[in-house]
């Protein structure tokens with residue numbers, strides 16, 4: 001949430017800063033702003049709402065300068081107004097911030113008592129005043145930042161510009177990501193490598209507590225104890241093309257259609273076709289000794305974890321606890337020796353999940369992380385890193401990251417089952433063969449796109465929609481409801497099919513579409529009974545099943561969507577496609593902002 005960028009350049013920076021923000025708009029889009037330094041002046045331009053409003057403002061009031069900072073905001077403290085937009089500035093200092101300054105209240109009160117005047121409701125503005133106070137007292141920018149950083153609690157990535165320095169910016173990170181980029185006679189700061197992709201491929205990922213002084217000649221990095229340190233310069237690998245829409249109308253649509261390729265890519269790194277086995281990255285501990293798995297994640301990643309719980313228990317006979325990250329730490333969970341704590345995250349930066357990871361690490365658990373950003377904080381803190389290879393996910397609603405997470409989790413379940421002697425070599429080979437079929441099955445599911453688009457108008461007018469599923473399709477029902485809620489703003493709920501009759505059935509009438517996810521198989525009959533209970537009360541059912549299931553129960557439904565007949569192990573990956581497409585087309589039919597739905601941000605780096 002919130003994207004920041006800074007450039008110490010040899011050419012004008014305003015347009016390039018805005019271009020960097022455009023690449024980070026998925027991180028937040030409540031307001032945006034830039035500040036350049038020129039002729040001993042801080043030149044600040046800010047605008048409420050989408051980035052285009054800032055572009056209009058800059059066209060009216062340009063911000064000249066060879067050095068500057070910029071920000072795209074997801075509001076935490078204070079409404080998304082221009083006065084709360086970053087950069088925040090005093091006469092001497094301007095800064096942009098991603099994260100939360102948790103102790104901003106006492107800091108703010110103390111600053112006000114010392115006569116400082118605030119112009120925003122944000123937590124960030126206190127940092128601008130604190131640094132400014134030191135500069136006004138005669139300290140150098142470096143000494144000012146050094147004095148202020150230890151007084152801040154919470155999470156931050158900062159980029160700070162100084163009125164009297166048109167050759168230097170200072171950055172700092174604690175709990176929020178920040179990278180340094182190296183150009184030809186230019187140096188950059190950014191929230192991620194993607195923001196800097198067109199500027200440079202040479203990147204340093206700052207570590208927790210690091211702060212950095214960047215000039216046109218490069219960067220000087222200090223650790224939390226203010227010792228100069230050397231951090232590796234690596235090739236970022238981020239390409240500008242990876243974050244363009246191509247021929248698609250929305251990033252979400254592009255990412256839904258990328259799934260066969262990225263799931264195949266992900267599976268390739270976990271499956272050995274030669275001997276049809278599952279191969280995890282080299283690790284120096286024995287997974288067969290694991291006696292319990294604790295899964296922790298948020299949102300869509302949590303639903304991937306719910307599916308994995310079925311798999312770990314069914315295949316590996318391992319007991320599994322699962323929690324949403326925001327609840328986990330504070331309920332003081334019992335974590336016994338020998339446990340594997342498994343964290344699932346697209347971004348690898350979600351604050352609640354990261355805090356839960358650190359809690360488990362301190363409690364002596366082995367830490368496994370399924371993550372899409374291999375340079376993220378979670379990836380760096382894992383004992384067992386299980387990357388998904390979904391590529392950058394820009395659409396705020398997670399799609400391809402989810403199916404790639406499921407692919408990794410299925411491979412992990414199979415591997416644990418082998419390690420625990422629960423499946424034979426033949427069974428492992430059979431599992432591998434089923435997984436290998438996934439990309440083709442995803443393609444088959446995607447071929448129903450037009451049909452799903454054509455039925456979106458049946459759902460778009462609804463005020464409420466219910467999703468039902470059983471077994472591993474229950475988390476899919478929850479995921480379907482989440483997708484619909486977040487991009488079409490229609491209220492939706494997911495239920496375990498059998499749970500309907502214990503209350504939610506009271507909601508059913510002809511105005512509430514019910515989406516039933518039910519591949520044919522052992523649980524089908526029971527789900528069909530629940531579906532009949534809905535229909536008997538006038539409910540309008542959309543049945544998503546395979547040909548066999550539709551032949552058996554499709555009659556009288558409002559609509560049916562036919563999925564390929566697949567092995568139950570890969571069904572959750574395949575059935576993710578129609579729920580994603582349905583949410584997507586309903587949102588398009590309603591004319592909402594699919595890639596940037598209101599109030600949301602891609603990476604939630606505050607608790």
Ligand code: F6R
Nearest residue numbers: 299300301345346347350397398
């Ligand atoms: C929903 C969605 C969110 C994320 C959640 C966790 O479409 O994208 O629910 O899944 O914020 O984010 P990560 O996976 O980055 O930890």
